[in-house]
Amino acid sequence: MKRILLFIVTNLAVMLVLSIAASVLGVNRYLSANGLNMGLLLGFAGIMGFGGAFISLLMSKFMAKWSTGARIIDSPETSTEFWLVETVRKLSAKAGLAMPEVAIYEGAPNAFATGPSRNNSLVAVSTGLLQSMSKEEVEAVLAHEVSHVANGDMVTLTLIQGVVNTFVIFLSRIVGYFVDSALRRGDRDSSGPGIGYMVTVFVCDMLFGILASIIVMWFSRQREFRADAGAAGLMGSPRPMMAALQRLGGMTVEPLPKSLASSGIAGAPGWSSLFASHPSMEERIAALAAQGR
Numbered sequence: 001m002k003r004i005l006l007f008i009v010t011n012l013a014v015m016l017v018l019s020i021a022a023s024v025l026g027v028n029r030y031l032s033a034n035g036l037n038m039g040l041l042l043g044f045a046g047i048m049g050f051g052g053a054f055i056s057l058l059m060s061k062f063m064a065k066w067s068t069g070a071r072i073i074d075s076p077e078t079s080t081e082f083w084l085v086e087t088v089r090k091l092s093a094k095a096g097l098a099m100p101e102v103a104i105y106e107g108a109p110n111a112f113a114t115g116p117s118r119n120n121s122l123v124a125v126s127t128g129l130l131q132s133m134s135k136e137e138v139e140a141v142l143a144h145e146v147s148h149v150a151n152g153d154m155v156t157l158t159l160i161q162g163v164v165n166t167f168v169i170f171l172s173r174i175v176g177y178f179v180d181s182a183l184r185r186g187d188r189d190s191s192g193p194g195i196g197y198m199v200t201v202f203v204c205d206m207l208f209g210i211l212a213s214i215i216v217m218w219f220s221r222q223r224e225f226r227a228d229a230g231a232a233g234l235m236g237s238p239r240p241m242m243a244a245l246q247r248l249g250g251m252t253v254e255p256l257p258k259s260l261a262s263s264g265i266a267g268a269p270g271w272s273s274l275f276a277s278h279p280s281m282e283e284r285i286a287a288l289a290a291q292g293r
Contacts, residue, residue: 041170041173041174042166042170044169045166045167045169045170045173046166048165048166048169049162049163049164049165049166049167049168049169050162050165050166052162052165053158053159053161053162053165054158054162056158056161057116057154057155057158058116060114060115060116060154061101061114061115061116061120061121061122064112064114064122064124065103065122068105068107068124069105069106070103070104070105070122070124071103071104071105072101072102072103073085073102073103073104080130081104083135084102084104084125084130084142085102087138087139087142088100088102088123088142088146091139091142091143091146091234092146092149094234095146095147095149095150095230095234096150097118097119097121097146097149097150098118098119098120100113100115100121100122100123100146100149101121101122101123102122102123102124103122103123103124103125104124104125104126104127104130105124105125105126105127106126106127107126107127107128108126108128108251109126109128109129109132109133109248109251110125110126110128110129111123111124111125111126111129111141111142111144111145112124112145113145113146113148113149113154114154115149115154116154116155117154117155118149118150118152121149121154123142123145123146123149125138125141125142129141132247132251133244133247134243136240136243137240137243137244137247138244139235139240140231140235140240140241140243140244141231141244143230143231143234143235143240143241144227144228144230144231144241144244145227146230146231146234147226147227147228147229147230147231147233147234148223148227148230150230151223151226151227151230153223153226153227156219156223157216157219157220157223160215160216160219161216164212164215164216165209165212167208167212168204168205168208168209168212169205171204171208172200172201172204172205172208173201175200175201175204176196176197176198176200176201176204177197179196179197179200180194180196180197180200183196184196213275214274214275217274217275217276217277218274220277220278221276221277221278221279224277224278224279224284225279225284225287228241228245228284228287228288229287229288229291232288232291238288238289238291241288242285242288242289245281245284245285245288246281246285248281249281249282249285
């Protein structure tokens with residue numbers, strides 16, 4: 001449960017920081033000084049909601065390298081590094097993509113893809129994955145990550161996060177305005193939002209943000225199914241991806257840093273499937289088996 005809560009808090013962090021900054025700078029007071037201006041509020045919510053999401057997207061490659069210690073393979077020095085680069089090159093060409101950066105990082109079995117666009121991406125695998133899987137299984141995992149890039153999953157997830165953040169900010173301030181108005185009814189000397197507004201907005205930001213995370217995580221699970229199917233297409237058969245998932249299902253997979261939690265080949269188990277970034281291995285294998293019939 002701790003990891004799930006940390007993931008949710010990470011999703012909300014940029015939005016809440018911007019929200020607090022807006023309160024300190026007087027933006028909230030300006031929006032509601034003479035009654036709630038819906039047009040201005042929606043514009044403000046859109047800037048706040050999409051701003052944090054796109055900042056995270058633009059910084060995704062840098063943050064991934066920094067948080068995992070991933071080393072980019074510029075000039076392969078070993079046969080494994082050469083095979084990795086050439087395999088990603090082959091899969092990317094088949095998917096119609098520009099060559100991503102390829103990296104290795106120290107850690108338990110996992111892999112991820114990230115980056116701001118289809119033609120500016122990073123595919124990384126852990127040393128634990130390379131040591132515990134056959135080449136065909138590793139290739140299937142790489143195909144899965146390349147499929148994420150080909151599907152534009154990083155951008156799409158950012159857009160969805162931006163939309164739900166916008167509605168969280170918008171609805172929180174509407175609720176805050178009406179609660180504050182009800183608490184200060186008859187107080188003609190007051191101008192701008194009061195403490196009732198501030199507290200209500202903060203609480204609603206958190207509550208609506210948790211509900212929004214359920215929507216984002218649902219989409220994240222759907223994109224895993226699509227990336228598995230994409231890997232099966234790139235490999236010419238679902239069997240290598242099924243074998244890789246079966247292998248991962250029998251391992252202790254160390255979760256990635258919070259900012260990359262939804263980008264890995266496997267996610268950490270949680271107390272509720274509603275907040276899981278990945279479907280269970282059993283569900284993913286069953287979906288691939290159905291595809292192969």
